[in-house]
Amino acid sequence: MRLTYPHMGEAYIAVKSLMDDIGVESIIPAFTTNSTLRLGSSLSPEAVCLPYKIMLGNYINSINAGADTILITGSCGPCRFGYYGPLQKQALWEAGYKDTDIIILDPPREGYRKFLEALKKVAGKNSGRIIPSFINAYKVCCELDSMNELLYYTRPRAFKKDELRSIMHKFKSDVMAVKGSGQMLELIHDTKNRIRGIDIDKSFKPLKIGIIGEIYTIIEPFSNLHTEERLGDLGVEVHRSMTVRDWARNNVIFPATGRKGYKLEKKLSKPYLPALIGGHTQQCIGHAVHYAKTGYDGLVQIYPMTCMPEIVSRSILSQVEKDYNIPILYLIVDEQTGEAGFQTRLEAFVDYVNARQEARDTRH
Amino acid sequence: MERGDSVAVKVGIPRGMYFYKYYPFIQSFLTELGAEVVPSPETTKEILDKGVLYSIDDACLPVKVLHGHAYSLRDKADCILIPRLTSVSKGEYICPKFGGLPEMVKYSVPDLPPVIDTEINLIRSRNSLVQGLFKLAFALKFRNPAKINKSIDKAFITHRDFKAAVQGGNTPDCVIKGMSPGPYKAKARIGLIGHPYLLYDSFINMNLIKKLRDRGIEVITPDMIDPHIINELCQELSKRMFWSSGKSLIGSALFIMDNGSFNGMLALTAFGCGIDSLVGEYIEKQARRYYKKPYMVLTIDEHTGDASFNTRIEAFFDLLDWRNTNEAYISAHGRSIYSS
Numbered sequence: 185m186r187l188t189y190p191h192m193g194e195a196y197i198a199v200k201s202l203m204d205d206i207g208v209e210s211i212i213p214a215f216t217t218n219s220t221l222r223l224g225s226s227l228s229p230e231a232v233c234l235p236y237k238i239m240l241g242n243y244i245n246s247i248n249a250g251a252d253t254i255l256i257t258g259s260c261g262p263c264r265f266g267y268y269g270p271l272q273k274q275a276l277w278e279a280g281y282k283d284t285d286i287i288i289l290d291p292p293r294e295g296y297r298k299f300l301e302a303l304k305k306v307a308g309k310n311s312g313r314i315i316p317s318f319i320n321a322y323k324v325c326c327e328l329d330s331m332n333e334l335l336y337y338t339r340p341r342a343f344k345k346d347e348l349r350s351i352m353h354k355f356k357s358d359v360m361a362v363k364g365s366g367q368m369l370e371l372i373h374d375t376k377n378r379i380r381g382i383d384i385d386k387s388f389k390p391l392k393i394g395i396i397g398e399i400y401t402i403i404e405p406f407s408n409l410h411t412e413e414r415l416g417d418l419g420v421e422v423h424r425s426m427t428v429r430d431w432a433r434n435n436v437i438f439p440a441t442g443r444k445g446y447k448l449e450k451k452l453s454k455p456y457l458p459a460l461i462g463g464h465t466q467q468c469i470g471h472a473v474h475y476a477k478t479g480y481d482g483l484v485q486i487y488p489m490t491c492m493p494e495i496v497s498r499s500i501l502s503q504v505e506k507d508y509n510i511p512i513l514y515l516i517v518d519e520q521t522g523e524a525g526f527q528t529r530l531e532a533f534v535d536y537v538n539a540r541q542e543a544r545d546t547r548h
Numbered sequence: 549m550e551r552g553d554s555v556a557v558k559v560g561i562p563r564g565m566y567f568y569k570y571y572p573f574i575q576s577f578l579t580e581l582g583a584e585v586v587p588s589p590e591t592t593k594e595i596l597d598k599g600v601l602y603s604i605d606d607a608c609l610p611v612k613v614l615h616g617h618a619y620s621l622r623d624k625a626d627c628i629l630i631p632r633l634t635s636v637s638k639g640e641y642i643c644p645k646f647g648g649l650p651e652m653v654k655y656s657v658p659d660l661p662p663v664i665d666t667e668i669n670l671i672r673s674r675n676s677l678v679q680g681l682f683k684l685a686f687a688l689k690f691r692n693p694a695k696i697n698k699s700i701d702k703a704f705i706t707h708r709d710f711k712a713a714v715q716g717g718n719t720p721d722c723v724i725k726g727m728s729p730g731p732y733k734a735k736a737r738i739g740l741i742g743h744p745y746l747l748y749d750s751f752i753n754m755n756l757i758k759k760l761r762d763r764g765i766e767v768i769t770p771d772m773i774d775p776h777i778i779n780e781l782c783q784e785l786s787k788r789m790f791w792s793s794g795k796s797l798i799g800s801a802l803f804i805m806d807n808g809s810f811n812g813m814l815a816l817t818a819f820g821c822g823i824d825s826l827v828g829e830y831i832e833k834q835a836r837r838y839y840k841k842p843y844m845v846l847t848i849d850e851h852t853g854d855a856s857f858n859t860r861i862e863a864f865f866d867l868l869d870w871r872n873t874n875e876a877y878i879s880a881h882g883r884s885i886y887s888s
Contacts, residue, residue: 260790262643267789271830294788461634461644496647
């Protein structure tokens, strides 16, 4: 069995070390590009959301590289993501990839037996290694998060931004050669040290912008046209509200140990949306309030076109915007999104936030 | 404080989303309690324009229409009832937008009377409906439990009668108005699938059902099909369908395509509908692979013009006619495109 999985930002690094530790042969799909998206959209329903199309493109790239089994997580929530699996399976079958198997890891409450069977299918006789490997992969996620935070800090302050870019480029290619979580942690550690070695302007006070929105489109840099990097290059310190580690902690570790996830987000979003309605609506609003309270200067909400939960959060965010007096830029992404228009909007937004900031500084 | 009989509270109910599914239920519940029910008028151009103005631009058409209806009720009612419908049947959700609907309206439409946003969530058990209705009555300041219980019973009876009338072949909008479909000569019979808020709002679907009936076509909608049949047909899905609206679409589509008495199937969908993007894809693939009935998808949004819509419907009529005239044709060479 040669396992593959779709890309979601840096998730592949953690999943790769998880699979290496368990002892399953896995194939990382080729990095998402425009051709991946075109390939995916050619087999997708027209009105479906962007992640579906990108993921389908990823699968086909991996199958062409030799994969025969696809692993994805599922859900039975009201969001469309829960029904991706069956339809993508059908689409692959119709496109001629008839031997490909899709393993969908539905949440255990949909049936423990089904869940355990799926896990067994993935790990085979090494099932005993799943839990220790998962803990190690979680450590990789934690390290990745701290590396990302270092990046967010360094990028706006760095004198030579291309130096940082080349470090990250090297990191991306080194990940492929590494095996297992031990080596992965070492690599991340080295990369962090190299980032720390870059010359930065310590007196520079950058604007702070939080990124909120739909989980896939904010984590996967291709789908949001590298918004983090673009904002960083414009001299903004960004922070991304959701990460893979955050997801794993709130959706796997907390429920498995009898705790409830997303406590802070639920508490902060309660005045605006008192009930769980699906997707990451509560989290999105909770993060927006959290950023506003912790002194961020602006927010960027990113979501795929026609995303049902995020349309609700967007309507509510306009109230958060008024209540906390924080500007929000809404960016909707789909396969038609052009780079130039995106860059212009980001630049205009940064200028606007800057001007607000200056006006506030002179008033005091 | 129990409300006096002299001043009945006026509860505005916007004519949008699940109005054509649950209006008789909620109307009889509230009337029995002693409230005055004020439904918003039927959709007009003005209501749609107001809805488009106040809602965010990438919401779907029915959500925009609901915003317009809420706006039209702002000085006609003491409060507006927009319940938070998270789930209307056990273990199944509806679209997430239903859950966030009260907030979407509250934060977008200005000068609204208080919005009553009681949560109706039947995901765990059906008993939550009664709890939800009690909360709703309390929110309207009706505190007499015996009276509330009696109203709930009355509402259930009304709902049962309403469902029976709809399953008898009358469309919900006519049942609510107390009209019968009127005599028409049925030459053909088609299935029309879609969400109730698109099918029965004759303004936004440009009188589709009337246009079909004028042509002598009998229309069967998902609400007219026995829910047991729908449930049974949905068992063949590889993964449990977790949207009740999606389930009713898939189930009725499979029923219509399987059943020889139907000549074709029309699907009505709103641009940007999340459920239809996946469910519609599934139905289309099934329709293409296993069945050879005429099938067409009509997508509408707030810009749809009457003329192009008519052209598409006429193309569908032609499809039905050709099938009728050429069905007996046996190809001398190769496979006939009409054979099923």
